[in-house]
Amino acid sequence: MAQQTSAGDLLQLVRTGSATTRGDLQRVTGLSRATVGQRLDRLFRAGWVREGEAASSAPSPQGGRPSLRLEFDDRHAVVLAADLETRHCRAAVLSLTGDVLAETSRPLLLSEGPEHVLGALGARLARLLKEAGLAPASVCGIGLAVPGPVDSASGTLVDPPIMPGWDGFDLSGRLARAFAEASGTTGASAAPVPVLVENDANLMAYGEQRAGWPECRAFALVKVSTGIGAGVVVDGAVYRGVDGGAGDIGHIRVPAGEGLDCMCGAQGCLAAVASGRALAARLRALGVPAASGSDVRALLAEGHPEAAGLARQAGRQVGEVLATVVTLLNPGVLMIAGDLAGTPFLTGVRELLYQRALPRCTAHLDVVTSRLGDHAALIGAAHLVVEHLYTPSRAEERLTALGV
Ligand SMILES: [Zn+2]
Numbered sequence: 001m002a003q004q005t006s007a008g009d010l011l012q013l014v015r016t017g018s019a020t021t022r023g024d025l026q027r028v029t030g031l032s033r034a035t036v037g038q039r040l041d042r043l044f045r046a047g048w049v050r051e052g053e054a055a056s057s058a059p060s061p062q063g064g065r066p067s068l069r070l071e072f073d074d075r076h077a078v079v080l081a082a083d084l085e086t087r088h089c090r091a092a093v094l095s096l097t098g099d100v101l102a103e104t105s106r107p108l109l110l111s112e113g114p115e116h117v118l119g120a121l122g123a124r125l126a127r128l129l130k131e132a133g134l135a136p137a138s139v140c141g142i143g144l145a146v147p148g149p150v151d152s153a154s155g156t157l158v159d160p161p162i163m164p165g166w167d168g169f170d171l172s173g174r175l176a177r178a179f180a181e182a183s184g185t186t187g188a189s190a191a192p193v194p195v196l197v198e199n200d201a202n203l204m205a206y207g208e209q210r211a212g213w214p215e216c217r218a219f220a221l222v223k224v225s226t227g228i229g230a231g232v233v234v235d236g237a238v239y240r241g242v243d244g245g246a247g248d249i250g251h252i253r254v255p256a257g258e259g260l261d262c263m264c265g266a267q268g269c270l271a272a273v274a275s276g277r278a279l280a281a282r283l284r285a286l287g288v289p290a291a292s293g294s295d296v297r298a299l300l301a302e303g304h305p306e307a308a309g310l311a312r313q314a315g316r317q318v319g320e321v322l323a324t325v326v327t328l329l330n331p332g333v334l335m336i337a338g339d340l341a342g343t344p345f346l347t348g349v350r351e352l353l354y355q356r357a358l359p360r361c362t363a364h365l366d367v368v369t370s371r372l373g374d375h376a377a378l379i380g381a382a383h384l385v386v387e388h389l390y391t392p393s394r395a396e397e398r399l400t401a402l403g404v
Pocket residue numbers: 161250251262263264265266269271272
């Protein structure tokens with residue numbers, strides 16, 4: 001690394017575990033002992049890095065006391081995160097390393113539009129923070145998961161198929177304002193808290209990959225709830241495609257969908273055949289009361305035979321599309337998540353996937369269900385916010401703003 005290696009760069013090395021002592025930092029960066037010391041002092045003053053136990057009992061190579069282990073200090077701030085679903089929202093306070101510290105889960109209808117929904121969400125987040133005994137100033141950022149394609153640069157949804165009225169709306173700005181109003185931090189000098197918006201399946205994939213499969217270089221997750229969406233993490237980063245549309249597999253037209261209306265307004269989509277909403281409609285036609293994907297989830301949990309049969313059939317239909325996905329990406333892990341994720345659906349996916357995809361692309365593929373469950377998108381959102389705020393260049397700007 002060049003001589004101008006900043007405090008932000010040193011933080012990155014410590015945070016990722018690439019360097020755990022002052023000696024490591026000197027070796028990796030080529031900086032002198034004194035310069036490493038100066039830059040570390042800034043990180044200590046900000047409370048971002050701490051010195052812990054001795055890294056080993058042996059004396060340091062220069063002699064003298066053993067080198068101490070450097071650690072990212074996750075106690076200096078928290079992240080807020082929310083996972084918006086069609087009729088329901090989960091919100092949480094998380095540590096900078098992705099531990100859920102407090103959470104709430106309550107109904108919230110997307111159909112009421114972004115102005116109302118994000119206003120209510122801002123108030124909900126402020127209340128949750130207060131109940132957790134934390135000050136608004138401790139929040140470094142907010143991550144928001146939404147069930148539609150997102151332009152991450154502008155923080156807006158792009159033509160969301162199931163969210164009429166949300167297209168192009170400034171979600172980041174509205175949520176930042178609502179949180180500031182509800183937490184009483186709307187002074188002229190107060191900078192708005194950064195809000196990052198991302199597609200929910202992308203965040204679930206990111207959270208699950210970071211938590212359970214950090215070494216997996218190509219990770220795919222399919223969420224099957226009210227709708228169907230997929231998230232892909234390649235080389236540790238969310239893969240969005242050129243327009244944020246990557247992974248929106250629910251509205252691929254499939255032969256089995258011919259003549260069936262989809263909630264996006266088109267006919268014949270995969271989601272019209274194999275989503276939680278589609279299965280609820282089919283169960284109602286059989287005389288089984290089921291209003292939504294979460295009702296189907298409850299029926300599957302109690303082993304309802306018709307629900308299980310339909311879920312397996314839906315798994316086969318999704319598996320047919322996933323054969324192409326797997327052949328294109330050759331992932332190490334394919335995770336099935338959402339309301340329908342369970343044995344019957346997974347069996348259906350496997351039946352079609354292994355039949356249709358090339359053996360070369362499935363030989364080392366693990367088809368699994370979620371580990372983080374309902375927390376996956378929240379944990380992914382927290383990691384996304386932290387990766388954004390602590391990249392070397394942004395960390396450097398923030399240290400300067402803190403006056404350290
Ligand atoms: Zn559709």
